[in-house]
Amino acid sequence: xxxxxxxxxxxxxxxxxxxxxxxxxxxxxxxxxxxxxxxxxxxxxxxxxxxxxxxxxxxxxxxxxxxxxxxxxxxxxxxxxxxxxxxxxxxxxxxxxxxxxxxxxxxxxxxxxxxxxxxxxxxxxxxxxxxxxxxxxxxx
Amino acid sequence: xxxxxxxxxxxxxxxxxxxxxxxxxxxxxxxxxxxxxxxxxxxxxxxxxxxxxxxxxxxxxxxxxxxxxxxxxxxxxxxxxxxxxxxxxxxxxxxxxxxxxxxxxxxxxxxxxxxxxxxxxxxxxxxxxxxxxxxxxxxxxxxxxxxxxxxxxxxxxxxxxxxxxxxxxxxxxxxxxxxxxxxxxxxxxxxxxxxxxxxxxxxxxxxxxxxxxxxxxxxxxxxxxxxxxxxxxxxxxxxxxxxxxxxxxxxxxxxxxxx
Numbered sequence: 001x002x003x004x005x006x007x008x009x010x011x012x013x014x015x016x017x018x019x020x021x022x023x024x025x026x027x028x029x030x031x032x033x034x035x036x037x038x039x040x041x042x043x044x045x046x047x048x049x050x051x052x053x054x055x056x057x058x059x060x061x062x063x064x065x066x067x068x069x070x071x072x073x074x075x076x077x078x079x080x081x082x083x084x085x086x087x088x089x090x091x092x093x094x095x096x097x098x099x100x101x102x103x104x105x106x107x108x109x110x111x112x113x114x115x116x117x118x119x120x121x122x123x124x125x126x127x128x129x130x131x132x133x134x135x136x137x138x139x140x
Numbered sequence: 141x142x143x144x145x146x147x148x149x150x151x152x153x154x155x156x157x158x159x160x161x162x163x164x165x166x167x168x169x170x171x172x173x174x175x176x177x178x179x180x181x182x183x184x185x186x187x188x189x190x191x192x193x194x195x196x197x198x199x200x201x202x203x204x205x206x207x208x209x210x211x212x213x214x215x216x217x218x219x220x221x222x223x224x225x226x227x228x229x230x231x232x233x234x235x236x237x238x239x240x241x242x243x244x245x246x247x248x249x250x251x252x253x254x255x256x257x258x259x260x261x262x263x264x265x266x267x268x269x270x271x272x273x274x275x276x277x278x279x280x281x282x283x284x285x286x287x288x289x290x291x292x293x294x295x296x297x298x299x300x301x302x303x304x305x306x307x308x309x310x311x312x313x314x315x316x317x318x319x320x321x322x323x324x325x326x327x328x329x330x331x332x333x334x335x336x337x338x339x340x341x342x343x344x345x346x347x348x349x350x351x352x353x354x355x356x357x358x359x360x361x362x363x364x365x366x367x368x369x370x371x372x373x374x375x376x377x378x379x380x381x382x383x384x385x386x387x388x389x390x391x392x393x394x395x396x397x398x399x
Contacts, residue, residue: 066184066285066286
């Protein structure tokens with residue numbers, strides 16, 4: 001019996017799978033066909049600040065509003081929504097992150113840097129209501 | 141039947157028609173959950189479907205307060221003969237164009253109906269109508285914006301929306317099928333009637349459709365036999381009973397199950 005030089009598998013999983021050779025396996029990945037993103041800000045009470053709550057995909061501001069309502073305002077109170085194209089937001093670079101760091105020797109510029117608790121406690125003691133002062137005496 | 145009994149029967153009939161519409165379209169629209177065209181729209185559509193189920197429950201609760209069984213029993217134990225929804229809500233979801241057009245035509249009618257009912261002499265119904273107004277405002281806004289977007293976007297989207305409208309329109313007219321209690325409801329100030337509802341609906345729908353570069357189907361051209369009547373009297377499409385069977389599967393196995 002004459003045999004073929006190439007062996008053909010009888011396993012259907014192999015014969016059916018038309019697997020290309022390695023060099024043919026370069027799959028082109030198309031760029032994502034996505035709508036632009038919008039950033040969503042919502043306001044829980046008239047007069048309050050709008051707070052950033054997240055982002056979403058939309059083709060225009062109208063649809064962004066539609067989606068924003070259901071994505072971010074369907075639970076909890078909301079009276080107003082802003083949407084802003086993500087591309088329209090200017091932001092600083094994370095490479096300049098160190099710019100915002102505070103040096104520990106500048107503590108005097110922060111509220112927590114003042115040592116005033118002693119003064120406050122002294123003031124409180126001096127200005128205690130007579131009733132409270134009495135209780136204090138009884139306790140001691 | 142005494143006048144009082146006749147009056148109660150008429151109100152119950154209106155409540156059943158409305159509640160069954162809401163339950164069935166809510167269930168249908170929820171079939172898009174996880175399959176919506178994009179994530180954001182999937183969430184929005186599913187959320188509105190839940191709102192519909194909420195409306196159904198509120199309406200069944202009013203029926204319950206009038207001596208009918210509770211909401212779950214009403215929703216899960218009746219067979220199709222005892223359902224009074226219109227055919228329009230029973231149809232499968234098909235493609236998103238069909239579902240979106242149905243959402244637009246149905247919700248526009250729903251919004252007008254609830255608006256009319258804010259003045260109803262049936263106090264619980266008037267209260268509910270006022271309560272759901274804001275919610276439905278979003279539903280119609282959602283529908284109007286999408287109809288306009290897709291009507292005006294590309295040739296393909298325009299053609300698909302027009303085809304969906306041509307198909308949906310005669311079915312949508314089934315929403316306004318009158319019941320035997322129409323006069324009683326109008327005379328007692330419960331509801332101003334399907335005829336007025338349909339008139340206002342036609343005006344609003346026409347306005348949105350024309351602004352969206354679409355054409356209103358000529359109802360003389362539409363095959364009149366496709367006008368979907370019968371739902372309000374318990375005669376339904378072939379799609380309703382299988383839907384009810386699916387919806388009540390868990391309940392049928394164990395009515396006391398909690399989920």
